[in-house]
Amino acid sequence: MVEFSKRVPADGTDAVGVILNSASDPNVISFAGGLPAGELFPIKEMEKATDEAYEKHGEAAMQYGSASGVVELRKQLLKRSEEKENIKAELKNIMMTTGSEQALDLMGKTFINPGDAVLLEEPTYLCAVDVFRSYGAEFVGVEMDDNGMRTDKLEEALKAHPEAKLIYTIPNYQNPSGRTMSLERRKKVAELAAKYDVYVLEDNPYGDIRFAGEEHIPSIKSFDTTDHVVYTSTFSKILAPGFRLGWVIANDYLIKKLTVMKQSADLQTDNLVQYACSAFLKNNDIDAHIKEISKVYSERKDRMVEDIKKYFPKGVQCTNPHGGMFLWVTVPGVEDTVELFKQCLKHNVAFVPGDPFFGTNPVPGTFRLNYSCMPIDKIDEGIQRLGKALQEAIEN
Template identity: 35%
Template sequence: MRLSKRMEKMQDKELLRLMELADDSDMISFAGGFPSPETYPLKEIRESFLEVLDSQGRDALSYSATSGYLPLRKKLAKRMNDQYNTMLTAEEVIITSGSQQALDMSGMLFIDKGDIILCETPSYLGALNIFKAYGAEFLAVPTDSEGMIPEALEERVKEYRNRIKLAYVIPDFQNPTCRCWTAKRRKEFMSIMQDYDIAILEDSAYSDIAYEEMERPPLISLDVKGQVINCGSFSKIFCPGFRVAWICAKKQMIEKYMLLKPSIDLSSSSINQRMIDVYMEKFSLEDHINEVIELYKKRRDLAIETMKTSFPQCVEFDLPKGGLFVWIRLPEGKNTRTLLERALLKKVAFVPGGSFYTTKGKENEIRLNYSNMSEERIVKGIQILGEVMKEFLG
């Protein structure tokens, strides 16, 4: 069968294999990026679903408006405005089927073959893969623990200004590194970017999973030109199974996304949007998020403590201030893909950091997810990984 040329770029079989390993109950898998199912508020969700079926069942089982269920869009606009002093209206918020769909639509909207996407390095593989399928090339901007380095950004944007169509960034607790940009770097980023005609896609999938107070204004709140498209999601703070997420942007930009949405899925799930709306009406989403944070923070602390006592001294990692991952560095020159093969024999999995780079060469890092795992398995898995590392590093 002759497949599209695009498929040649969708060859990351390693990640698929790792995700499938997550289903092996003997495997202690730190590879996923999944929220913990024990946080899903089942009783409240059941009650909300029943209310939706009783009071609006026929509408809930129909197609929704392409832009999404208006009361939910209003709530999301208000939530952003209350949290971040934005001035969004409901018309500037649309619902998508997961933020993965927002990323896909962004690729469709902005990218022609050979266009450049400016991004962090490393970055979210699910986004890089989509953009690649649309023919994008990547220009990675050196990034340190505070965010993109302004001088490096300026230099690259200046040089490639005519080819860069989109900047894709995850300023809050980035996947995979969990780094969080400082407020200063966010301002510097926006101040540089506002001189160029380049759209900015701000992925806020992890924004709400913060373990400490930090000043971190979303880029959309610093946007004076209408350049920023911000995407958020219920996946990590509520349940990924509903596939409900959102895009916020200026009306002119939202209209472009609206042109694409019907040809992709007609609309996002009506019943799921209405259920979430009723849930937000009857219960406190913010209280729920705080409970989720409390659990993940406990798991983060346990993971870090166990790493400190189990990993060889030369292995480095920072304390993540939010998100679902720890980013681990082995000494330069060590290849964590080889380490993975050895760990798999001992029934422990993780994602080698090299998978998250736009170019080959950086292979000494690891992304480790701790959110979706019992305390007992966190300790056991990290201790085993420590043993495998000690053998591997000699």
């Protein structure tokens, strides 16, 4: 019998994949996937940008390239990062990745040995949990509230685990909760990273998609005076996920290490996509495009929250994010959220159960809803179906 790596789940199952695939039935209204609204993709503009990439950089676009990425695009992203996130960095501090998902994998590969402690918000991004677990991480959950990761609990965890290799956080419109970390806590996270000599991986896929609340809060990386914070972001939520284009900003020593790890994975990120995105940024107002996305998502989120209040059983709670793509639901009295998912699927409506979003002990009765990719009428119908299914689950 073939013996697989310990990174492969022992039972051979893909629980999340099964859930998402079962929700792909056209009769099912699915709030499960983390999909942006496809009708908002700038297809015509990207077609022109791709044509320009071929015209001006055709040979380079089709040839092997630098693992660090296309220089023109990296310069544009450094400028944008300084303007939007208050991050001051140089060309040697940024590298392109095949989606921000690769950034997670490279960080895991670079830092984590079996048994190493990784501190993370709970709940948190389920794919980050999967990636870090595949390298043998031992998770230490850090409690959250409406202002994001609690830094008092973070310091307690750091004191208890001085050997910790990494702190993982999504400070803006967090996946899955939709919560945003306060300014004071961002400063404190950077301070604790320096104090305890541990790297912070600041994952920011959603930060541009803001539709309520205060002005944009600067990144944790902007308060990093000791090079302990690694910042990553992506084009997946503001242009298109199919491009698989992300980036990492970190100290040059770490960038060199990550580049070596990347070369052993895929040599380089797609050159054509990089040149095309660079042309798009040059010729279009990406902030106007993001504003359009944010307006649509705001309307869909507001309707979902209104419908939850109207159709869900009393006592059910949900977050009310100021941006991003997700909200988090808690149903008191439900012990098995996967079984709840199965019951809801009978009503032709789907979500992602909360269990995979926890590195340690899942909180029962929790699940994630996505509002970005469903039109208003589908949100209305889907939340009504979900409300009926929840009522039946509670009564039974």
